[in-house]
Amino acid sequence: MKKQTKLMLNLLLAGLAIALLVTVDMTTKSTSMLRTVLQMGSIYALVAVSMNLLNGFTGLFSLGQAGFMAVGAYTFAIITIPVNAKGGVYYLYGVNDAIKNIALPVIPAMIIAGMVAALFAFLIGAPVLKLKSDYFAIATMGFSEIVRMLIASSGLVTITNGSFGLKKIPGFTSFYSPFIVSAVCIGLIVLIINSSYGRAFKAIREDEIAAEAMGINLARTKILAFVISSFFAGIGGALLAQYLGAITSTTFPVKLTYDILLIVVIGGMGSVTGSIISSFLVIASKEWWLRFLDQEHYIGSFRVPLLKSGFRMVVFSVVLMVVVLFFRRGIMGNNEFSWDRIAARFAGRKKTSETEAESK
Amino acid sequence: MKRFVSILLVVLLCLSVFACGSKDDKKDDSKGNVVECNVIYIGVFEPTTGENGGGGMQEVLGIRYANSLFNTVNINGTDYEIQLVEVDNQSDKTAAVTAAQTLVSSNVIAVLGSYGSGVSIAAGETFANAKVPAVGVSCTNPQVTDGNDWYFRVCFLDPFQGTVMASYAWDQGYTKAAIISQNGDDYSTGLAAYFKIAFEKLGGQIVAEETYQTNETDFNAILTKVNASGAEVLFVPSSIQTATLLLPQAKALGISAAIMAGDTWENETIISDAAEGVTFSTFFDENNDANEIAKEFVAGFKAWLNADPENLKLNGGSDGVAAVSALGFDAYMVVYEALERLAETNSVAMREALIATDYMGVTGSVTFNEVGDANKDTAYIKTVQGGKFVFIKTQVAE
CATH class of the missing domain: 3.40.50.2300 (Response regulator)
Incomplete structure (x- = not known):
């Protein structure tokens, strides 16, 4: 397919997506579930892609995503809660003088949130990245738990408000904010993946020794991947904080990392489009489509068996098991969405039907 | 190529018509949710x-x-x-x-x-x-x-409940209290904090403050420490799940201090031999x-x-x-x-x-007061006795 045609098709797709969002914004009530699912899906898409950068593209199996999100979310919350609301938020322990009069606008605050998360990644990266595979996973998971404990600990109560968490976090200014931020960030990640750094990441994933032999500085490249991934996880955390409006340390349990890992696995390790598609699918089915399973339903006077509170999560888990057992490569494998592939598929079909016709 | 551009334009045009045309359907948000169909x-x-x-x-x-x-x-x-x-x-x-x-x-x-x-x-x-x-x-x-x-x-509210429990503990003649609360849980930490403030105000002393993590199952280390601190009463605001795990462990360690908690503990599942004598505050008494x-x-x-x-x-x-x-x-x-x-x-x-x-x-x-809280001034203190919840007294904050 010609490059120009592809560009047109891509533009068409982007136009369609934008038109879809505008339609949703115009036609649905502000309480509609569709809006929630789309917003949440876009936030998870960003975090999943950032995790994929590390787990899928660089081959570093990290389980610290929730920790970096917590750092990002808390940083964002601490520096954006309006000054006059701070007294009410830190009602029991009082607010630390250092942050008393800080209330930054949203965009710089999000960048700072990402940078702080990246800084944490840089600091723990040096010792942790020496570890391989499982050990690395365990160390990052440990980090994520440590962050959570620290946030809730009594030593930092005037900054993080301990167990009470932070609320009154400014929300999205418009319906489109999370989509724009996610799209820009994912765009940046794709640019990185397609650059020479990205090729170095993939080289490390395929074979560390061969990569080193080709002149890639292993330690430096790995830490780069780790820091970049954490930066975007931090921004994802900041988005989540805006979406939720209130966060506590228990908003970021290890389970959150697993949820994201699950999105990455379902989408396909090493596929950006896969992560995006699967995050929307997973969020929509978990929070919306499957929710009817929690309620009792009657067909006539017949009570549908099994449907009761908690059944949704059972079905969700079974679906996941089926996916992991039978569709191990996920939705996209490690391929990206491409017009060539679609064209090839159509062309292939046409060709086979033609040959069939000829043979008759 | 031209065909593609024209198709693109047509599609976008259709969509924009659709988007604008449906603008009138957008529901009015100023009244919140409106009842439909009786x-x-x-x-x-x-x-x-x-x-x-x-x-x-x-x-x-x-x-x-x-x-x-x-x-x-x-x-x-x-x-x-x-x-x-x-x-x-x-x-x-x-x-x-x-x-x-x-x-x-x-x-x-x-x-x-x-x-x-x-x-x-x-x-x-x-x-x-x-x-x-x-x-x-x-x-x-x-x-x-x-x-x-x-x-x-x-x-x-917790400030009220914490104060009530502190007053009750003080009325019972306890002067040294230990607090065990759940890290990361607003209910538990809040109640513990208000209990501490009120108990110290009354002249009591908090001799130990311990925290545990959500879903923790082994409380032996915390309980041993608390026991060694010489506390006469333990205040353990926690979830029911934690209570059912903590109480038997406290009994096994032979802790003699009285155990007190908040409203969550009024649930039949906590009743066991180990729960005998535990006191807590609650909202209501069925035998009143x-x-x-x-x-x-x-x-x-x-x-x-x-x-x-x-x-x-x-x-x-x-x-x-x-x-x-x-x-x-x-x-x-x-x-x-x-x-x-x-x-x-x-x-x-x-x-x-x-x-x-x-x-x-x-x-x-x-x-409701101006914040939206119910104006309530009485808590009911109950205990576990003979495998049942028994009402002791109503308590107002001092």
Whole structure:
């Protein structure tokens, strides 16, 4: 397919997506579930892609995503809660003088949130990245738990408000904010993946020794991947904080990392489009489509068996098991969405039907 | 190539027409959710799974019972049917926000719940943004209603409860107390903090302060430390799940200090040999004959529970009336009573009606102060004796 045609098709797709969002914004009530699912899906898409950068593209199996999100979310919350609301938020322990009069606008605050998360990644990266595979996973998971404990600990109560968490976090200014931020960030990640750094990441994933032999500085490249991934996880955390409006340390349990890992696995390790598609699918089915399973339903006077509170999560888990057992490569494998592939598929079909016709 | 451009333009054009044309259909948000087709939906925002699943279920039972008694209402001459929309917030703060979103998008005009404070705080903004008033049932943390004009509640608050328990401990002659609270849990940490403030004010001494993590199962290290500190009383505000694990371990270690807790512990599942002598404060006493409404509620609720084995099972296997069920009933009744006074059938008018609430309920009279909290000044102290909850006394804060 010609490059120009592809560009047109891509533009068409982007136009369609934008038109879809505008339609949703115009036609649905502000309480509609569709809006929630789309917003949440876009936030998870960003975090999943950032995790994929590390787990899928660089081959570093990290389980610290929730920790970096917590750092990002808390940083964002601490520096954006309006000054006059701070007294009410830190009602029991009082607010630390250092942050008393800080209330930054949203965009710089999000960048700072990402940078702080990246800084944490840089600091723990040096010792942790020496570890391989499982050990690395365990160390990052440990980090994520440590962050959570620290946030809730009594030593930092005037900054993080301990167990009470932070609320009154400014929300999205418009319906489109999370989509724009996610799209820009994912765009940046794709640019990185397609650059020479990205090729170095993939080289490390395929074979560390061969990569080193080709002149890639292993330690430096790995830490780069780790820091970049954490930066975007931090921004994802900041988005989540805006979406939720209130966060506590228990908003970021290890389970959150697993949820994201699950999105990455379902989408396909090493596929950006896969992560995006699967995050929307997973969020929509978990929070919306499957929710009817929690309620009792009657067909006539017949009570549908099994449907009761908690059944949704059972079905969700079974679906996941089926996916992991039978569709191990996920939705996209490690391929990206491409017009060539679609064209090839159509062309292939046409060709086979033609040959069939000829043979008759 | 030209063909592609033309197709692209046509598609975009069609979409833009569609987008603009549908602009008129956008619903009016200024009145919040509006009742349609003579059915009023009331949301039930409770945890029925997860850490607080047991207690949350008892609250739901109280609400269902109330709904079974009062399921139609006459507003300005029109009869409306009242239907509950139940949603499980999984005792999880992130799930709570989408659960709340599910409720507001199913056009409820008021929400009841929740059991715990954390999920209510997390969902508070969602309700406020959708202009749907919520009536908290047993969420006792001040942050639930503070700064949120759309949240009300029918129970007392942690500052009050913590102070009451401190006063009670002091009245019993204890001077050294130890506190065990759950790291990361607003209810537990808040109650512990208020207990500490009040107890020290009375002249008592806090000799140990320990924290445990959510879902921790082994409390031996903490209990040993606390025991060695010479505390005469342990204050352990925690979830029911933790209580059932902690109490046997405390007994096995031979801890002689009295154990006290907050309202969560009034649940039949904590009763065991190890729980004998434990005291806690709660909202309501089923054997209190002074209140006619309460008497009627207890009899009716017991009959309702016993009529369906499924309900009995959900209530923890017995027909004991938990305080949270009574509060659930009261929360529903507060909303019901406000419905009768409704000027317009939408959620914004609902809030106006709730502000003017003056209702005599099972757990005492309910009027809301300017923050949206019920004005309550009495807590009931109960203990476990002979495998049963026994009422000791009512306690007011000193």
